[in-house]
Amino acid sequence: MKFNLENTISKMKKYLDIPSPAGYTDIAVMECKKDFEELGLSCKVTKKGGLIATLKGIDDEHQITISAHMDTLAAMVKEITPDGRLKYHKIGGGCFAAIEGENCHVITRKNGEIRGTVTFKYSSTHTYGQVKAASERTADNMLIRLDEKVFTKQDVLDLGIRVGDFVYMDTRFEYTESGYIKTRYVDNKAAVAIVLELARYFKENKIVPAHTTNFFISTYEEVGHGISKALPEKTNELVSIDVAPVGEGQTSNEYSVCITAKDKLTVYDSYLRFKLEDIAEEHGITYNVDVFNSYGSDSSQAALWGEDVRFANIGPGVDTSHHYERTHIEAIENTMCLLANYMQTK
Numbered sequence: 001m002k003f004n005l006e007n008t009i010s011k012m013k014k015y016l017d018i019p020s021p022a023g024y025t026d027i028a029v030m031e032c033k034k035d036f037e038e039l040g041l042s043c044k045v046t047k048k049g050g051l052i053a054t055l056k057g058i059d060d061e062h063q064i065t066i067s068a069h070m071d072t073l074a075a076m077v078k079e080i081t082p083d084g085r086l087k088y089h090k091i092g093g094g095c096f097a098a099i100e101g102e103n104c105h106v107i108t109r110k111n112g113e114i115r116g117t118v119t120f121k122y123s124s125t126h127t128y129g130q131v132k133a134a135s136e137r138t139a140d141n142m143l144i145r146l147d148e149k150v151f152t153k154q155d156v157l158d159l160g161i162r163v164g165d166f167v168y169m170d171t172r173f174e175y176t177e178s179g180y181i182k183t184r185y186v187d188n189k190a191a192v193a194i195v196l197e198l199a200r201y202f203k204e205n206k207i208v209p210a211h212t213t214n215f216f217i218s219t220y221e222e223v224g225h226g227i228s229k230a231l232p233e234k235t236n237e238l239v240s241i242d243v244a245p246v247g248e249g250q251t252s253n254e255y256s257v258c259i260t261a262k263d264k265l266t267v268y269d270s271y272l273r274f275k276l277e278d279i280a281e282e283h284g285i286t287y288n289v290d291v292f293n294s295y296g297s298d299s300s301q302a303a304l305w306g307e308d309v310r311f312a313n314i315g316p317g318v319d320t321s322h323h324y325e326r327t328h329i330e331a332i333e334n335t336m337c338l339l340a341n342y343m344q345t346k
Helices: 005-016 026-038 125-133 153-158 186-204 270-282 298-304 329-343
Strands: 042-045 051-055 059-069 074-080 086-091 103-107 113-120 142-146 166-169 180-183 211-218 235-241 244-246 257-262 287-291 310-319 325-328
Touching: 005 026, 005 180, 005 186, 005 329, 026 042, 026 051, 026 186, 026 211, 051 186, 059 186, 059 298, 059 329, 074 153, 086 166, 103 142, 180 186, 180 329, 186 211, 186 235, 186 310, 186 325, 186 329, 235 270, 235 298, 235 329, 244 257, 257 270, 257 329, 270 287, 270 310, 270 329, 298 310, 310 329, 325 329
Parallel strands: 059 211, 059 235, 235 310, 244 310, 257 287
Antiparallel strands: 042 051, 051 211, 074 086, 074 166, 086 142, 103 113, 103 166, 113 142, 180 325, 257 310, 310 325
């Protein structure tokens, strides 16, 4: 099973370069639609802005759906301060300290993008001393400093910035010679790259999956309602791809594919989970099983929204998830191997 790993990384970088905070995903989704259609897959855009790309299989009545969410963490302008700084709300999870010092863009409705930096109000020890510099980062003391001559709220308004504008962070993407991928938003641009490479692999090698396979690109996973009620009606099994957090107390690592047994929302379906484990063992795929404390996925969200399907979640192990993230190409490859073999299982 030979995947084009360089193409996978290239696709990941492509979509990392297209901002897609939850709620602002249309541009990235329509680009993804083009990529799927170039491979010959039929596509449908859901009412909520998700994308379903379909690869016909031998069995069209008992379909499978594989999901990858396009939306990422980000921020949204909450307030413009009298001295021309921006306060913001987080979009999705993560802590305020995770983006301290990061460069960013504010996406205005009518005046393009404005460059800035996320700063801590008391970051200068020269000005505020060590005690204040060490204080907790909160919504009240984290600010966006604009790279424009602004001194008042009106100056900011004159730039076209308004409350409700999206803010996205620089990804700082790097693919090392040792195979590590370091970037913001591995979650979940890695999964988008994975499903596009799977589609390419099956089409170019003229492999027909055992079951018609729907690739679902969801757009609100980071805020709790990714797929919700939009699964293709013939779906029997749903497998979401998401990052597997690496850390103390976890079995996940940066080189394996992880199969989730439970997250904060629900226990996963044991039948489908064991099926995936059996496939991994049969084909010598490096995998682990993990239980997550503060985590949800398209699959667990879909179950809670009432979708009546078997559901599972898998993905590459990722270090410092919801921060400046890192994974290894081996974890990406193991994830693709598991999915490709799953797609060929009757």
